[in-house]
Amino acid sequence: MGFALLAAAVLALLVLVHRYVWRRFVGDTTAAGSPLRRAGTVAAYVLPLLSVGALVSGRAGVPFWLQRTLAWPGYLWLAALxxxxxxxxxxxxxxxLLRRLLASRDARAPETRATETAAPAVETAAPATDSTPAEPATASAAPASAAPASAAPASALTTEAPPDPAPPAAAGPAASSRRLFVARAVGGAAAVAGLGITGYGTYGVLRGPRVKRVTVPLARLPRSAHGFRIAVVSDIHLGPILGRAHTQRIVDTVNRTQPDLIAVVGDLVDGSVADLGPAAEPLARLRSRHGAFFVTGNHEYYSGAAEWVDHVRELGLRPLENARVEIDGFDLAGVNDIGGESEGQGPDFGRALGDRDRRRAAVLMAHQPVVIDEAVEYGVDLQLSGHTHGGQLWPGNYIAELSNPTVAGLERYGDTQLYVTRGAGAWGPPVRVGAPSDITVVELASRRA
Structure with missing residues (x-):
């Protein structure tokens, strides 16, 4: 019942937003029955349908080629919207403000025109007076006083009478013209801004993640492990949009950093091994001194987690399913994502960390930052996470803050430090605004060095 109400509320919001966007971009700027209005109205129906299709096609099990066909326009429209x-x-x-400015300008225009028209009339009246023959004052006084107003010279009427005001009916067309101009000006500027931001955010994703470097001192790290470098990769999100070329960019970027260890902390895929196995193949070329390790994210449990765990093992990555390995100078542990709880495969900190030697430093791979409390309880020195995408689309970072202790970057919780990467890919729209993708090289530092 609760889910149905939420879905209805989201649907109603989308309808209202699309209605608003149609009105401002189409209804206010085009004439009824015009080809532009018809085209805009068709787009107002087709684009949201493509977005819904992109969102539900994966879960509905439609063919992968159809998912890819719907994904690009459907997801991009959500970001553009x-x-x-x-x-x-x-x-x-x-x-x-623009309407008042235009109305003020139009109100000043008749005054300016009247001034320009009246000035020549005064100049022509003066010669007429000078050319009139002089008459005796007594002869002219009585007729002048008795003359009706209609007998006054035409030049005097022209000089003294104000110009006729514009007909009241003219105000309607003028106001309508101003409204149309303002609607088109504001709509055009909004289109340039909105589509420009979306385009730049798309370029940022397709260009690939940038390398970010962070130094993290650990109190229990021995001098021998000082300077140990871990390449942290999260949220690659291979799927209908981001495929093999995206994976290859990430692999090339990671290998250029020459890390000692690679940590892939979940949300590798959005789809099955059958559909995305070829897209993941470049992961087999990851290179580091101590190898590459993997933990599940919540999206793996939407995509067949067991199959993907087996597949990444075939590609040369070592899954840490609530498990721990000893690395030179510290313990590396990994826990399943909390998304696996519905399948009985959730995080088990006892298995991963319960019997370890607490005199050794511990680094934990966990997809979601929210498990930081358990990490603190088990004496973890550093937790490596992803999941948040840094918000991905501003102002999404404010929403992400509501459900995550840290959205991006390094923070301390008691004796445990938490580092959250923004991730190397994007979910849904292949767009990032205010949260650029990254691969983070975490360099461990010993306080004994």
């Missing part, structure tokens, strides 16, 4: 809407909302503040 967000930034077009935000740009239009900013435009709402500009709209009345």
């Amino acid at each position: 967000l930034y077009l809407t935000l740009a239009l909302l900013v435009g709402e503040a500009v709209r009345p």
